[in-house]
Amino acid sequence: MYHQPVLKNRRTLLERAEKFISDIYFTDCNLRGRLFGDTHPLESITVFLSEKRIPYSEAVQQNFQPCKVGDAFGPTWWTCWFKVVLKIPDGWRGKEVHLRWESDGEGMVWRNDQPVQGLTKEGEKTSYILSECLKDSEPHGITLYVELACNGLFGAGQGSMIAAPDPNRKFTLQKAELVVFNRDVRELLTDFEMLVDIVKLLGEGEQRGFQALFTANEMVNLCDPANPASFAAARSLAQKFFAQKNGESQHVVHAMGHCHIDSAWLWPYEETIRKCARSWVTVIRLMEKNPEFVFTCSQAQQFQWVKSWYPGLFSEIKRFVQKGQFIPVGGTWVEMDGNLPSGESMVRQFLYGQNFFKDEFGHYCKEFWLPDTFGYSAQLPQIMKGCEISRFLTQKLSWNLVNTFPHNTFFWEGIDGTPVLTHFPPGNSYEMKGKVEDLINTVKNNKDKGRANHSAVLFGFGDGGGGPTQLMLDRLQRVRDTDCLPKVQMSNPDVLFSQLESDSSLLCTWVGELFLELHNGTYTTQAKIKLGNRQCEVLLHDVEVASCLALCKRDRFTYPACKLQELWRLLLLNQFHDVIPGSCIEMVVEDALQYYDEIRTTGSRLLLAACESLGTSPYKGAGSSMAVLNTLPWERTEVVSLSGEGTQTRLALVRVPSVGVAQVTEMTEHMDSVSVTMMVDGTIIMENGLLKATVDQRGRLMSLLLVQTNRETISEGCFGNQFALFDDVPLYWDAWDVMDYHLQTRKPVIELVEPAKIVRSKGLQGSVSFSLRISGNSIIRQEIILDACCPYIKFNTQVDWEEAHKFLKVEFPVQVRSPNATYEIQFGHLQRPTHRNTSWDWARFEVWGHKWADLSEHGFGVALLNDSKYGYSIHENIMTLSLLRAPKAPDANADMGCHNFTYALMPHTGPFQEASVIQYAYNLNFPLRVYHGVISEPWSAFSVNSPAVILETIKQAERRENALLIRLYESHGSSVTATLSASLPLKEAWHCDLLERPDSSIPVSKTTSGISLTFKPFQIRSVLLIIQ
């Protein structure tokens, strides 16, 4: 059958086939050169330029000016609206006719007032199909609009992708014309491309590769590019090859279209709305042509955007969701960072996400979908399970710099023991192209060969959107069952995970966090975003608690459910995996900080309104009556400042009951418990009866004694509160990465600007201030504060930060020896080694934690608390908190300017659990709220009788005005029974899941003192309380 002679020269045969389809070489005579036929110019093209992103209806009203192919438009972030008038030649009857559009930027075609198709050169979408087979009855004269965003799929980085955007970039229109598209040439090209790739990827060790080689070679012999009649014989040879089947045991690839769209990254949030529309409308066009095509799509926020801005498109999407082609996945509001959001924030990501999916599409998502996030908290499995999800997909751990993660399909077990079935697509990508390479990598890289016979292949351009193309579908369609390649089926997450579940007996289990050994600078970069996140999490917590108390206390109080939902959605949006990590451009940072300001402004107003409903308002003239709210579930005795009195703020010591309110009164005890004294050598001693600190002139702790046991905290001969500056030049991902070698560049910050001096010498509070120069214009000003009755020493810090590629940290060398340190995570804590025995240990040279980290040996330990930081490292006996970074990409001005933050050191006897480290870290973060009001009697709404159990959340139940939702968790890592007491009028109580659905199978056990609840270590429990 083959033409002779075929010499034994693999290289010439292979390259011959490659040249036959090359788009560079021999296009005058090869097959590729025949892809397009005749061309025809447009009747007219005119343009309107807009600085803002405006709706279509507004754009088409504008005055359009003539323009031509070759013109350049801009600058960056503007929008060009093109009006395209075209007339298809009558002579093209029977042909497939495209509008060929090649330009920089991202385009959207509008036709008959609707968005119909995305156009991006980078996403291989440069054709809009006008007719698949032109008939006389079809309209030949058509007017279209093309909305062209002046940014690329990946923004507009100056010189490199992640560099800060070039504000003055021009975007050129290179091609705009009508063209005849030769579909038969495209099909044959795809056959060739797949065969050539099989030859190359199977190599010389597989006979199947040679069969592909001879097939492709013979196809070249049979095919005359100038004579389409010759194509059929070549195609049938290819089909014969592709139809040669596998045996039954072959690996099965579940192909799913996907389009990862970062909710903001190298472009602002506003542009993402258009990216969603461009990408998804293109998906709809593909679905119309390919009824088997399945597309997976995450992030409720993005659906919400499209619903608001493109209602027509949204209803088309709903239609294809019904058909089972457009598959909403993930269950969360956005694809959030997996480390930094609080436990409650994680729950809200699912609560708002799942409720949206249920409302709009009729069901909850079954899979958690986070392919691109920088590590995964060990509390996520329990949160997922509580939100109706027991399956998880990501691939990001393939980015590990040091250790190769050992599994692709496995059970991931969280700190409470909850397992979820987890799949990392072995192709190590969420934007494959349906090529032979993707399929072969999927089989080869699978680290669970023989254990898991099914894998996902997610195909489609991603990160900046784009999504799948017809070509990707055509590739996959050819090799559904082709010997030597995995079987390919167009599938969906449910089918894949059901397969994996049904045959899971050999799967391994990974316990604890999925730590990404890369991007560890993201715990620190963009400190103001981190601060905004922490403060707004606290504020929304307090608004909810105060509003619930007001709801139960006051008949006419309206719980601000809608406002709170709006504010939560802003907070959740900023938790997106390039925003809260700080890996976004400056425009996004500005938007994010603006959202935090909105939350602070509205949240403070809501908090005050709720507080003022909790007592009687002060009589006119009695304006100085102050009340105080404690939103935490334990009694607190703390020093608070009463604002607006003289030069020094007036202080008061207050005692407020658990989740309750009290009047601020003058307490006579402890009035003189703090004293601060300067010694002749300039060192300062601060004492409060619990701690005795010796501070040197540079503000460093020379000693910190736990008075009761006379135990020294600071390592002999060392200084606590020692600032250190490191060179911080990563290998590429500037805002993301801090590399291990930065540790070699440590320089202590010791240049004095102002030596330590006493600010408050006695009373309820003692304080000392000093300032140090970091370098040039960068200065640290700090006030060290010791309060009456407070077991920690506080460091209120202000830094003017003008640095490039530097990393500021503060260190506490402590007298503790332990192989492990403990870090707070969502609803619990975990341990990480303090040594560098193995590569898994030293790869964690910079780790994340929430409000506290602790280093304890038997009988004694030290906790380092913070109010807005997330980066820690505890190596040997040195506890280090990461404070500020200075990366220059993608935001050239990241973190420049003035920062305020607080951290605190708390030495303790016994285990940290018994020393109430967890509670004190809450106290540092959740200030007592002082407001004008009169409280006749101190009043407590809730209390819990076990210190292990933390009442984290008190809110109105979603969509149930007569119910409160409360959430508690076991924080010590112990099994415990606790009683929740409430002084509110409660009718009924129900256990519920994190989506707040009551579970009648677990009755609530009531005792005379309240509701009795049992907990396993780190268990989260939610209870619905029906109020009268």
Ligand SMILES: [Zn+2]
């Ligand atoms: Zn991403």
